[in-house]
Amino acid sequence: MYIIKVKGKAKIPDYIQLRDNDFVLIAYFRADRPLKNLDKYGLEGKESALREIIDSLEFGKLQPLVFKTI
Numbered sequence: 604m605y606i607i608k609v610k611g612k613a614k615i616p617d618y619i620q621l622r623d624n625d626f627v628l629i630a631y632f633r634a635d636r637p638l639k640n641l642d643k644y645g646l647e648g649k650e651s652a653l654r655e656i657i658d659s660l661e662f663g664k665l666q667p668l669v670f671k672t673i
Contacts, residue, residue, distance in 0.1 A: 617634040
């Protein structure tokens, strides 16, 4: 799975895209909204880790979605 942060313009907010391994769009949501329905994408229980990743993302840079393990 891949993640990219898309910069909004004027009144359009920043968005997050989640893409599968074939780069097909599987989720599209606002970067500033609480994360909901993550179980649809196999990400249940990873809300706080995903929030940290989103906050550290650079705009426009597609990268693999990798969670740090402790």
